[in-house]
Amino acid sequence: MAESRQTVSETLAGIVERRPVLAPVLNAFAPLLEARSALPEKLSPMIEESGFVLPPWRQERAQQGAPLLAGASLKGLFPLLRKSADVLLPLLEALPGMNGYADALTSFFQNEEMCMRAADTLLTGHETALAEAAEETHLPPAVLLFALEVVVGPVLRALALKYDAPWDERASSWMQGFCPVCGSFPSISYLDKRVFDEKNAFLAGGGGKKHMHCALCGTEWHFRRGACPSCGKEGSGVMEFLRESENSRGERIDWCTKCKSYCPTVDLRECAGTPDMDAMALGMMHMDIVAAQKGLTPLKPSFWNQF
Structure with missing residues (x-):
């Protein structure tokens, strides 16, 4: 559960x-x-x-990168x-x-x-x-x-909320770094927790799958950990991350070495609970300051990350 x-x-x-x-x-x-x-x-x-009238989710449009x-x-x-x-x-x-x-x-x-x-x-x-x-x-x-x-x-x-996340039904449903519903960029991303099956102790998942959280409509979707959601580049050396050396609680900045964009990220495997993502994005403004000092640009500009 x-x-x-x-x-x-x-x-x-x-x-x-x-x-x-x-x-x-x-x-x-x-x-x-x-x-x-x-x-x-x-x-x-x-x-x-x-x-x-709610527009229907069309798989062919999604595969072309068109938000709902x-x-x-x-x-x-x-x-x-x-x-x-x-x-x-x-x-x-x-x-x-x-x-x-x-x-x-x-x-x-x-x-x-x-x-x-x-x-x-x-x-x-x-x-x-x-x-x-x-x-x-x-x-x-x-x-x-x-x-x-x-x-x-x-x-x-x-x-x-009227949709049952059809963009996550298949791994290839939505491959973009922007929101499958409204097209906005995420304000924060997270790596999910380890999953344990209460009925079978031998069935468990290691977690760590990356999810993006839309700044505007709150939609969440899976995204490739080694790819940049902004420029789309992926592979070895494309994505790096910044985090405090001690007591980071899973908080970090994922940034692209190619386009210099970044997105705050929280690794839920290092958290006691699962935070509200909008509140968490604001609560990581100390990492936004670090990113600004390194000349990085926020993937989603907001009221608190423009320095």
Whole structure:
């Protein structure tokens, strides 16, 4: 039986206990992360009410590297985005660096046309369109992008939960380093724990299979340990990792020697429990600092890893 995951608060409490210096940042983000974690389940019934049609998983498109929502529109899901914004914006605006943008963000998420157009750009990655939306709303692009990802994320997670992970049904189902659902890059990856069969002590797995965790929709998928999720290069000497010499608790940075991108990683075989991955990604910001000092670029830029 798979081990249940810790809650956001449990994960953050464990990190603070090991690294008290991170407490001010983690405590500031805790209410937002906890509220965002609870939203997908609440939004799920609203999908049927909205009339939104979930696109089917098509194996042939997946083998060509097309995410599930590629080319799709989120039209019809504005009520879910409004619900998400109502819950999360007050918490978002309380964060350091976000004060002063409350009115502009509230107006933005009340404008259905503008909001949905910008939400669709998260699936296409059109930076120009996001920049234009930021200029139109008089918001810094980084602020608008962060707010969009925070608010749209739970809606996409509610959609992703409707699927029974068909991207992991066969080893060749999804071979990309970006998310099979929304196309975003992972904020963190992990190596799974050893598996023991309670009914047969002779059946066990060594663990260590790599999983990527999507920063936006929370989807997780298997990925090759020796390959770079950014540039796709693989083989001997491509992927290296950085970790503390003592008391690392499985925390490390996996980085590519070719393109110099990196992704925080946690080896669950060295952890007492299984953390919430979104909280864990924030809790590894000390490793982001180390990576920045070495001139590495985060696979998924976030509010806390831009130095």
